Amino acid sequence: MCLAIPGKVVALDEATDMATVSVGNVKKDVSIALVEDVNLGDYLLIHVGYALNKISEEEAANTLKMFEEAGLTEADV
Amino acid sequence: MGNGSDNIEGRLDIHIRLVDGAITDVAIQSSRPLLTPRIFTGKSVEHLLTTLPLLYSICGTAQANAAVTACEQALGIAQEPICTKARSHLVSLETAKEHLWRVLLDWPDLLGLSPEATGVGETMQLIKRYRLACYPNERPFFPGVHPAAGFDGSAAGLIVELETLLEQRFFGMPAAEWLALGSYDALLQWADQVDTPAAAMLQFVQTKEWNSLGAASIASLPNQSHGFYDQQLDDVEADQFIAAPQIDGCCFETSPFTRVQDHPLVAAVCAIDGAGLFTRQLARLVELAGIPSYLRNTEEPVQTDDPNKQLSEGVGIAQIEAARGRLIHRVVMDNELITRYQILAPTEWNFHPSGVVVESLKVLNADSIDQLKQQAAFLINAIDPCVGYELHIEPR
Numbered sequence: 001m002c003l004a005i006p007g008k009v010v011a012l013d014e015a016t017d018m019a020t021v022s023v024g025n026v027k028k029d030v031s032i033a034l035v036e037d038v039n040l041g042d043y044l045l046i047h048v049g050y051a052l053n054k055i056s057e058e059e060a061a062n063t064l065k066m067f068e069e070a071g072l073t074e075a076d077v
Numbered sequence: 078m079g080n081g082s083d084n085i086e087g088r089l090d091i092h093i094r095l096v097d098g099a100i101t102d103v104a105i106q107s108s109r110p111l112l113t114p115r116i117f118t119g120k121s122v123e124h125l126l127t128t129l130p131l132l133y134s135i136c137g138t139a140q141a142n143a144a145v146t147a148c149e150q151a152l153g154i155a156q157e158p159i160c161t162k163a164r165s166h167l168v169s170l171e172t173a174k175e176h177l178w179r180v181l182l183d184w185p186d187l188l189g190l191s192p193e194a195t196g197v198g199e200t201m202q203l204i205k206r207y208r209l210a211c212y213p214n215e216r217p218f219f220p221g222v223h224p225a226a227g228f229d230g231s232a233a234g235l236i237v238e239l240e241t242l243l244e245q246r247f248f249g250m251p252a253a254e255w256l257a258l259g260s261y262d263a264l265l266q267w268a269d270q271v272d273t274p275a276a277a278m279l280q281f282v283q284t285k286e287w288n289s290l291g292a293a294s295i296a297s298l299p300n301q302s303h304g305f306y307d308q309q310l311d312d313v314e315a316d317q318f319i320a321a322p323q324i325d326g327c328c329f330e331t332s333p334f335t336r337v338q339d340h341p342l343v344a345a346v347c348a349i350d351g352a353g354l355f356t357r358q359l360a361r362l363v364e365l366a367g368i369p370s371y372l373r374n375t376e377e378p379v380q381t382d383d384p385n386k387q388l389s390e391g392v393g394i395a396q397i398e399a400a401r402g403r404l405i406h407r408v409v410m411d412n413e414l415i416t417r418y419q420i421l422a423p424t425e426w427n428f429h430p431s432g433v434v435v436e437s438l439k440v441l442n443a444d445s446i447d448q449l450k451q452q453a454a455f456l457i458n459a460i461d462p463c464v465g466y467e468l469h470i471e472p473r
Binding site: 002003004005006017023031033034035036045047048050052053055059062063066067069070072 | 085086087110112113115116128131132133134135136137182192194195197198201202422424463464465
């Protein structure tokens, strides 16, 4: 039962296929080698250091809301 | 709990304790959020099936298949064989993707080589196209939604693409030919001759003489009826069962190895090395190599006994073979709304405090702390938790 976390792309390094994503107040560096055409502001589902796929802003908000309902995130995420 | 993604996912803390260099104890603590499915209480089936794959997207296909199967049972909707087949194909492709991830990303990392992300990315794109060929409406996991007529034909070219990818990036020969190697010696000879991460891993393990590393005897999870899981998950101690499942006080393993242990090549190696590192790495490759022929099988699954016979009205149970092992969902519905939702994941069997990972780590015998860390990393990856983990070596 492996949760995937939505994060917003806040920085890109195309040379290394890496992105910095924002998850709540935390920033994480993830590989975007598995996802095509990633741009600043996109939402990505991330898991153990890799972006799995792009999702819409609405899907990201819904997912974070579910984490909040489950008590896994703070209310301000 | 903070709001960083590590905290959301949870993790496993694996402690190996040593006295005078010998392992005296192994302990696993999990902070995985196992009760997240409670958020579906009071929600509709449509809500569950729309949102669940977003929550669990690393194994989202198996999760979605388990969810729709359980809901169809609870709603009294018979699952038609053509739906079972198309959905099983998509789960099987997700398993292929997970195996590719281990072999092309994790194994090079363990061996100090560069990861081969391209192969995983290509497979993920291929899976999207396969899913679209089966379900142009993009709703494979909703009750009563059928796959496109004749999807086998439109997906046939994609199976050929998968075979080509496996030949080029894994086996250096057609996967079916590789599966027929037939002996341990032939396998070692293949590993010497082929330059892929799969061959490099087997060669590395052989060179280090780590073939039987971590061989432990934990029985395979037996087939259990839906009624059995319904009873366990309806019990007042259901949360404890979900967190640390046992049957009659015994731990069990559910994994790619337990699924293919009867394959002649796996059985031949296991007879010599036991269920150690080499056998486990091989089992992953064997299961992966068999997926194209599974997808090509045109027969529809045989309908077994009606599972609803064992369950109360409004209750549904699904048992799905996900990439890491058997995944179980249980739903209880009243007036078309969910009143209880539970998930029992394979990681809880395999990473149980007395389960196969603990037993495997206990029998390691390394020359140094660094070597112990390396051996543990290889073994844990071979059994594969679905979350990150932290390894703590604690000498006294």
